[in-house]
Amino acid sequence: xxLTLRHIAESVGGAIVGDDQVSIKGxxxxxxxxxxxxxxxxxxxxxDQIRVTKASAVxxxxxxxxxxxxxxxxxxxxxxxxxxxxMFAPPIPRFxxxxxxxxIGKGTHIGKDVSIYPFVWVxxxxxxxxxxxxxxxxxxxxxxxxxxxxxxxPSVTIMSDCIIGKQVIIHAGxxxxxxxxxxxxxxxxxxxxxxxxxVQIEDDVEIGANNAIDRAAFGKTVIRKGVKTDNLVQxxxxxxxxxxxxxxxxxxxxxxxxxxxxxxxxxxxxxxxxIAIGDRVMIGSKSGVAKSIPADEVVSGIPTMPHRLWLxxxxxxxxxxxxxxxxxxxxxxxxxxxxxxxxxxRG
Numbered sequence: 001x002x003l004t005l006r007h008i009a010e011s012v013g014g015a016i017v018g019d020d021q022v023s024i025k026g027x028x029x030x031x032x033x034x035x036x037x038x039x040x041x042x043x044x045x046x047x048d049q050i051r052v053t054k055a056s057a058v059x060x061x062x063x064x065x066x067x068x069x070x071x072x073x074x075x076x077x078x079x080x081x082x083x084x085x086x087m088f089a090p091p092i093p094r095f096x097x098x099x100x101x102x103x104i105g106k107g108t109h110i111g112k113d114v115s116i117y118p119f120v121w122v123x124x125x126x127x128x129x130x131x132x133x134x135x136x137x138x139x140x141x142x143x144x145x146x147x148x149x150x151x152x153x154p155s156v157t158i159m160s161d162c163i164i165g166k167q168v169i170i171h172a173g174x175x176x177x178x179x180x181x182x183x184x185x186x187x188x189x190x191x192x193x194x195x196x197x198x199v200q201i202e203d204d205v206e207i208g209a210n211n212a213i214d215r216a217a218f219g220k221t222v223i224r225k226g227v228k229t230d231n232l233v234q235x236x237x238x239x240x241x242x243x244x245x246x247x248x249x250x251x252x253x254x255x256x257x258x259x260x261x262x263x264x265x266x267x268x269x270x271x272x273x274x275i276a277i278g279d280r281v282m283i284g285s286k287s288g289v290a291k292s293i294p295a296d297e298v299v300s301g302i303p304t305m306p307h308r309l310w311l312x313x314x315x316x317x318x319x320x321x322x323x324x325x326x327x328x329x330x331x332x333x334x335x336x337x338x339x340x341x342x343x344x345x346r347g
Contacts, residue, residue, distance in 0.1 A: 001025065003087065005038070005057050009072055010079045011087065017063055018070030022056050026088045027081065030055065042078035059084070092151060094133060102134075105142065123160065141177070147203065159215065163204040171231070173210040176201070180214040180221075180237025180255060193217060195237060202226075208233060208249070217255075229268070242279065260295065300305070 006020035026037045030046065033039040033055035040059035041050050050067045052057060057070040059077045065207070074080040094115035096162035098104070105124035110116075115133040122128060123142035128150045134140070138152050141160030146152065150168040153187045159177030170176070182193035199217025201207070201223045208231040215221060215240045223235070226244040233247050236255035245263040252258070254273035263277055272278070278295030289303035301310035306336060316323075 002036075002087065005072065006068055008038070012072075012074060012083050014059070014072045014074040016072055016079060018057075020070070022070050022112070024057060028055070029085050030058075038072070039342060040081040040084075042081065092133060099133055110150065129166065135172075144177075149160045153209075159199075162215070163200040165201055165205065165225070167204050168201055169206040170217045171207060171209040171211075172232065174207050175212050176207075177215040178212055180217055182217050182237065182255070197221065197238070199223070211235070214255075215237075224261075234272065248285070279297065281308075 002023045002025045002194055003021045004020065005016060006214050008024060009016050009020065009290060023036065028034070028037045028039055030041065030049035033053050035054055035056055037055055038057040038059065039053055040247035041064070047064070047066060048070055050064055051142045051157060054118050055069070058067055058119065059072045059073060059080050061073070061075065061077055062338045063071055070108050085191070095117040098110065098116040099109045099118040099120070101118035102120040102122070104110065105126065107125040108122055109127045111128055111130035111132065113131045113258045114128055116132060117136045119136045120134045120138045122140045123144065124144045127145040128142055129146060129150065129290070132149065133151045134145050135152060135154040137155040140146060140156045141158060141162070143161045144158050146158070146164045147166035147168065149166055150164055152158070152170050153172040156170050157175045158192040162177040163175070171219040177199045179195040182195060183190040184193060189331055195215050195217050197219045199215050202225040205223050205226055205227045206229070208229050209232055211229055211233045213221060213223065213235045214237040221235065222240045224241055224243040227241050229247040232250045232252040234252040235241070236253055236257070239253050239257045239259070242261035242263065244261060245259055247265045248267040248293065250264050250268045250343060253271045256274045257271050258276045260277055260279035261280065262280045264282045266287065268286045269283050269289065271289040275289065275292045277293050278297065280296050281293050283289060283304065283308060284300030287300050287304050290303045291302065293299060296308040299305045301307060301313065
């Protein structure tokens with residue numbers, strides 16, 4: 001597929017400086033782009049790369065004299081790149097219809113234009129919406145729902161009664177609706193608490209590879225509309241995650257924690273149970289969250305604290321050996337002064 005630069009500009013809302021009829025067949029990074037491709041400059045630190053790129057056009061925030069070809073000027077080059085990349089992305093491969101090697105349970109409703117690959121299992125009385133794609137090895141339990149247009153990649157498990165909304169993407173190896181980690185202690189013995197709730201994932205959510213989202217002990221574990229999770233994320237029972245929140249890889253969220261809207265959680269963050277994270281909070285990577293955080297805070301550290309304070313703390317930690325040497329020096333000087341005072345008092 002080839003598109004004119006003018007067509008692309010109209011699609012992303014940009015202004016063109018130069019030839020608007022140049023033909024574009026794809027998008028690539030500045031160093032890798034070839035003739036016929038376009039590229040983008042989102043990070044000013046990479047501006048020297050625009051001098052040597054072979055791209056036929058570039059996306060920029062403001063006109064650059066370092067590049068002689070056509071330029072598409074937009075307010076956010078990275079966002080424009082995402083939208084242009086979507087134009088040229090290859091379509092998701094589809095199996096034609098429902099494979100004879102798939103198993104569909106009794107009483108299940110299958111929508112129109114579905115693609116169900118071989119070795120898929122769909123349980124009884126489930127609902128598979130219009131245009132859904134289920135890749136090989138997908139397991140959908142009894143009475144589960146997968147909404148219109150959702151894509152479920154290989155070896156995903158959706159346990160019984162769980163609800164997947166519309167236009168949801170779930171990447172390979174993820175488990176939706178595994179038992180929450182709930183036990184009562186009887187002396188040295190752990191007594192399992194049955195997990196009788198479900199997981200509900202709302203529309204336009206994307207779940208990374210090898211996530212584990214536990215069903216609720218009672219009620220629902222809820223992932224609200226527009227949430228995006230990276231790979232290897234653990235979400236405990238009865239957690240609620242607000243709309244448009246982003247969760248980076250290797251985050252662990254303990255049970256009954258509530259995450260607000262538009263929160264950003266960095267990689268390897270751990271959150272304890274039964275706390276609330278306010279809207280638009282940002283949590284730095286490798287932080288340990290042991291208590292609730294009000295809206296609009298930016299925090300880091302173990303335990304978390306305001307991000308700037310954490311940076312200052314880290315700076316002092318690096319200087320601890322220096323502080324130790326200075327303290328010893330001061331102690332020696334104090335001893336010398338005390339000894340001198342004793343001598344003077346005796347004299």
